[in-house]
Amino acid sequence: MADWGEAAFNPSSIALVGASAKSSKLGYILMRNLLEGYPGKLYPINPGETEIMGHQAYPRLLDVPGQVDLAVIALPTEACVEAMRDCAKIGAKAALVLSGGFAEVGPDGQARQEALIEAARAGGVRLIGPNCFGLYNCNLGLNASMGLGLPPKGGSISLVTQSGAYGMAIFGLAQQRHLRFAKILSHGNKADLADHEILDYFEQDDETRVLCLFLESVSDGRAFYEALVRVAQRKPVVIAKTGRSSAGRRAAASHTAALTGDATAFVTAVRQAGAILAESGLEMVDIAEGLSRQPLPTGRRVAIITNSGGTGVELADMCERFGLSVPELPEDTQARISPLIPAYASPRNPVDVTPAWARFPEMYAGSIEALYACNEVDIIIPILLQRSALMRENVEGVSEAVLRCQREPGLAKPTYVCWVVGREGDENQAILQEAGIPVYEWPERTARTAAAIAVYAENHHARVEAANVNP
Amino acid sequence: MADWGEAAFNPSSIALVGASAKSSKLGYILMRNLLEGYPGKLYPINPGETEIMGHQAYPRLLDVPGQVDLAVIALPTEACVEAMRDCAKIGAKAALVLSGGFAEVGPDGQARQEALIEAARAGGVRLIGPNCFGLYNCNLGLNASMGLGLPPKGGSISLVTQSGAYGMAIFGLAQQRHLRFAKILSHGNKADLADHEILDYFEQDDETRVLCLFLESVSDGRAFYEALVRVAQRKPVVIAKTGRSSAGRRAAASHTAALTGDATAFVTAVRQAGAILAESGLEMVDIAEGLSRQPLPTGRRVAIITNSGGTGVELADMCERFGLSVPELPEDTQARISPLIPAYASPRNPVDVTPAWARFPEMYAGSIEALYACNEVDIIIPILLQRSALMRENVEGVSEAVLRCQREPGLAKPTYVCWVVGREGDENQAILQEAGIPVYEWPERTARTAAAIAVYAENHHARVEAANVNP
Numbered sequence: 001m002a003d004w005g006e007a008a009f010n011p012s013s014i015a016l017v018g019a020s021a022k023s024s025k026l027g028y029i030l031m032r033n034l035l036e037g038y039p040g041k042l043y044p045i046n047p048g049e050t051e052i053m054g055h056q057a058y059p060r061l062l063d064v065p066g067q068v069d070l071a072v073i074a075l076p077t078e079a080c081v082e083a084m085r086d087c088a089k090i091g092a093k094a095a096l097v098l099s100g101g102f103a104e105v106g107p108d109g110q111a112r113q114e115a116l117i118e119a120a121r122a123g124g125v126r127l128i129g130p131n132c133f134g135l136y137n138c139n140l141g142l143n144a145s146m147g148l149g150l151p152p153k154g155g156s157i158s159l160v161t162q163s164g165a166y167g168m169a170i171f172g173l174a175q176q177r178h179l180r181f182a183k184i185l186s187h188g189n190k191a192d193l194a195d196h197e198i199l200d201y202f203e204q205d206d207e208t209r210v211l212c213l214f215l216e217s218v219s220d221g222r223a224f225y226e227a228l229v230r231v232a233q234r235k236p237v238v239i240a241k242t243g244r245s246s247a248g249r250r251a252a253a254s255h256t257a258a259l260t261g262d263a264t265a266f267v268t269a270v271r272q273a274g275a276i277l278a279e280s281g282l283e284m285v286d287i288a289e290g291l292s293r294q295p296l297p298t299g300r301r302v303a304i305i306t307n308s309g310g311t312g313v314e315l316a317d318m319c320e321r322f323g324l325s326v327p328e329l330p331e332d333t334q335a336r337i338s339p340l341i342p343a344y345a346s347p348r349n350p351v352d353v354t355p356a357w358a359r360f361p362e363m364y365a366g367s368i369e370a371l372y373a374c375n376e377v378d379i380i381i382p383i384l385l386q387r388s389a390l391m392r393e394n395v396e397g398v399s400e401a402v403l404r405c406q407r408e409p410g411l412a413k414p415t416y417v418c419w420v421v422g423r424e425g426d427e428n429q430a431i432l433q434e435a436g437i438p439v440y441e442w443p444e445r446t447a448r449t450a451a452a453i454a455v456y457a458e459n460h461h462a463r464v465e466a467a468n469v470n471p
Numbered sequence: 472m473a474d475w476g477e478a479a480f481n482p483s484s485i486a487l488v489g490a491s492a493k494s495s496k497l498g499y500i501l502m503r504n505l506l507e508g509y510p511g512k513l514y515p516i517n518p519g520e521t522e523i524m525g526h527q528a529y530p531r532l533l534d535v536p537g538q539v540d541l542a543v544i545a546l547p548t549e550a551c552v553e554a555m556r557d558c559a560k561i562g563a564k565a566a567l568v569l570s571g572g573f574a575e576v577g578p579d580g581q582a583r584q585e586a587l588i589e590a591a592r593a594g595g596v597r598l599i600g601p602n603c604f605g606l607y608n609c610n611l612g613l614n615a616s617m618g619l620g621l622p623p624k625g626g627s628i629s630l631v632t633q634s635g636a637y638g639m640a641i642f643g644l645a646q647q648r649h650l651r652f653a654k655i656l657s658h659g660n661k662a663d664l665a666d667h668e669i670l671d672y673f674e675q676d677d678e679t680r681v682l683c684l685f686l687e688s689v690s691d692g693r694a695f696y697e698a699l700v701r702v703a704q705r706k707p708v709v710i711a712k713t714g715r716s717s718a719g720r721r722a723a724a725s726h727t728a729a730l731t732g733d734a735t736a737f738v739t740a741v742r743q744a745g746a747i748l749a750e751s752g753l754e755m756v757d758i759a760e761g762l763s764r765q766p767l768p769t770g771r772r773v774a775i776i777t778n779s780g781g782t783g784v785e786l787a788d789m790c791e792r793f794g795l796s797v798p799e800l801p802e803d804t805q806a807r808i809s810p811l812i813p814a815y816a817s818p819r820n821p822v823d824v825t826p827a828w829a830r831f832p833e834m835y836a837g838s839i840e841a842l843y844a845c846n847e848v849d850i851i852i853p854i855l856l857q858r859s860a861l862m863r864e865n866v867e868g869v870s871e872a873v874l875r876c877q878r879e880p881g882l883a884k885p886t887y888v889c890w891v892v893g894r895e896g897d898e899n900q901a902i903l904q905e906a907g908i909p910v911y912e913w914p915e916r917t918a919r920t921a922a923a924i925a926v927y928a929e930n931h932h933a934r935v936e937a938a939n940v941n942p
Binding site for chain 2: 100101104105109161164165166167168169172173176214216240242243244245248250251252254255256279280281282283307309310312314316317319320321326327328343344346348349350352354386420421422423426443444
């Protein structure tokens with residue numbers, strides 16, 4: 001049964017049911033998306049066409065001459081069940097149903113969804129959706145979704161999202177931040193595949209190093225929990241769960257027919273399983289960015305470098321508020337930093353280099369090196385604000401210093417940049433992001449993300465240690 | 472004594488001590504800033520020049536032929552006390568000392584600061600700073616600060632910030648959001664003018680309709696509290712206070728020599744005074760934006776319109792988490808919305824219009840009108856996500872519907888937009904912002920801001936009522 005994942009993410013052949021040459025149709029967008037990068041065999045299915053975008057079209061699935069790994073179904077609601085019966089007849093391994101109009105619209109839709117499941121199960125076809133946005137395997141060049149464009153290859157974050165539109169917004173945001181993804185799955189009503197089966201797949205998928213789940217509901221809570229425990233031992237899992245309030249639960253019911261369950265029990269289970277709970281989709285991306293790009297910290301002691309005293313104070317406040325500490329630096333580290341900065345500046349922590357902008361590049365890079373060498377610092381947060389962010393040689397200097405220090409054996413500790421400047425700084429921001437250094441806007445978000453990762457790291461180290469003691 | 476404010480913000484004449492024609496000098500930047508828009512008399516002071524940028528220069532303050540309302544001092548630290556003595560001799564009303572190197576650098580600086588105060592007080596000169604960024608009166612075209620550029624006129628928010636660089640970052644962010652300011656004051660070490668005197672000024676300043684304070688410390692807590700009570704009765708005051716943690720307090724001491732005091736007592740006092748406490752500088756701007764641009768809500772009931780079910784669920788969750796409610800809409804309102812949206816969409820709340828994008832403009836505008844007409848809704852939050860945000864006619868439709876409804880007598884209720892799209896949506900975002908509709912990115916920030924304003928409004932209405940009952 002586990003090969004639904006291979007069929008869905010690495011299919012040798014795809015049939016697109018409802019393929020169209022008319023640009024107003026979803027079947028047109030999907031055809032274009034699949035042609036853009038998918039290297040396997042593609043069969044467009046449309047009873048009214050013999051050829052679509054240079055590919056031979058077939059009237060029905062039954063007419064396809066070869067094996068179909070993945071059927072992508074983009075038909076009017078009422079035609080989907082019949083298409084699923086065809087999938088069963090030809091032995092398709094998985095079927096992705098993008099169409100809506102099922103359980104999320106009430107009793108009639110519920111009945112239609114049950115017929116869809118029955119048709120799939122009769123032929124051993126695993127159903128993804130219905131009422132969903134689709135899926136990506138970025139490293140393969142596969143875009144079987146409603147979203148336009150092919151993301152860059154080379155990513156290691158995978159995203160599973162029950163909400164199509166919100167999931168795609170998260171994905172869009174992450175791309176804007178130069179994050180790269182391995183796989184994306186939007187599974188909408190989750191009529192067939194259970195959450196634990198999805199976890200099983202991503203546990204085994206070596207291309208996925210960080211897994212993000214944006215959930216409204218969980219199917220089979222017990223099995224989900226057990227799978228989560230297993231996956232979380234192998235890779236970080238970041239979960240944002242909506243439908244936690246009464247209004248949210250009502251809204252989830254009409255959105256993906258989700259019964260969202262008890263919020264407190266869910267939160268407890270996630271934490272016990274060793275996964276990370278994010279408060280929102282945005283925070284989920286923030287945490288995944290830090291996890292995928294930087295080493296885990298070995299403690300909670302933060303060192304801050306800033307060119308704005310006030311921002312340093314706010315960030316120090318926020319770090320403590322979220323459970324990190326910002327201790328005064330040891331004397332030898334202060335002694336190493338002092339000669340770099342003006343006499344009226346502070347080497348204590350925050351290291352306040354003051355607005356002496358002409359010296360930013362040497363002060364920032366030198367302080368970073370001193371902090372990497374300091375055993376009493378676990379996390380380094382340079383604040384880049386206005387001029388220090390806009391000065392290209394300073395941003396390049398920060399990036400180079402971090403990469404240089406991280407190459408030294410035994411110096412693994414994470415750096416997160418706190419970014420406080422308008423959009424005129426975007427080009428410089430990209431320098432850091434492309435070097436793999438996470439950038440968070442403003443102090444609160446930076447501190448919150450660093451704290452979530454530090455708490456995770458602490459629990460993770462404790463688990464690893466316990467496992468070594470009691471094998 | 473209260474005319475320090477008039478002298479500082481509406482000076483008839485300014486002497487710039489340390490004016491320079493050399494572009495590497497602070498005195499050059501200030502000269503350019505003042506010339507850019509300040510309509511009054513300007514006297515550059517520099518012993519080595521007879522003319523700077525077309526203006527006659529004077530060797531010393533004592534040589535200026537007319538009255539000086541405001542002296543702006545941009546000199547090396549050690550020359551500032553002497554300049555202040557000159558200010559006293561010529562009877563300058565206020566002196567703004569931008570230079571640092573005073574109490575924030577330790578005992579020597581502290582002594583220098585005391586000499587500065589003594590020199591000022593001997594001549595009745597009110598001192599702003601030292602170690603500060605300067606001030607703006609945007610409506611006058613006065614930029615007496617280190618920041619480049621003249622903000623647009625016509626604003627009603629004033630910002631008082633102890634931290635220069637962070638304050639300017641806040642100001643820059645706010646400008647990017649098309650917010651307009653009345654006055655900005657960065658007062659650094661606050662050696663002379665006490666916080667309550669600053670409050671007194673802004674209480675009387677009719678151009679300031681919303682006052683933001685970004686504070687590290689408070690001078691004379693009792694007088695501050697009493698002034699705050701008075702100002703908060705006349706206009707909303709939003710306060711962000713840093714230096715609340717132990718690390719933050721240590722950093723504040725070396726930043727502006729601030730003794731930050733007891734955080735809990737401060738929080739309690741702010742709330743009792745009827746002011747609004749923001750958790751960060753960013754949240755302060757968010758709240759000020761909502762207060763300055765929209766009417767106050769009369770209750771906590773939120774109605775949400777969304778084209779992404781998942782985002783609607785998350786926003787509903789967040790609203791409840793921060794103390795707002797998202798009740799199911801009354802039947803007549805649902806009956807009015809239902810014909811506008813697809814059969815499988817939801818009119819319950821969130822109003823989920825589904826991804827049926829061709830109908831976005833009529834669905835959003837029509838739902839907004841129905842929600843304005845509904846007595847069981849106090850706050851309206853349209854979510855604009857990806858396509859609904861990128862479709863210009865939809866964004867224009869939302870903006871027009873809101874303005875149309877708000878013109879109707881008796882329909883005053885606030886609309887805040889929850890914005891979930893990348894930077895490709897910036898142009899459309901500006902359409903809303905220029906129409907005076909606040910835009911907040913992603914659900915958490917939107918809900919948090921709406922909740923802070925709703926709680927303030929509730930307390931404010933209660934105070935007004937109590938004042939009417941017990942005159």
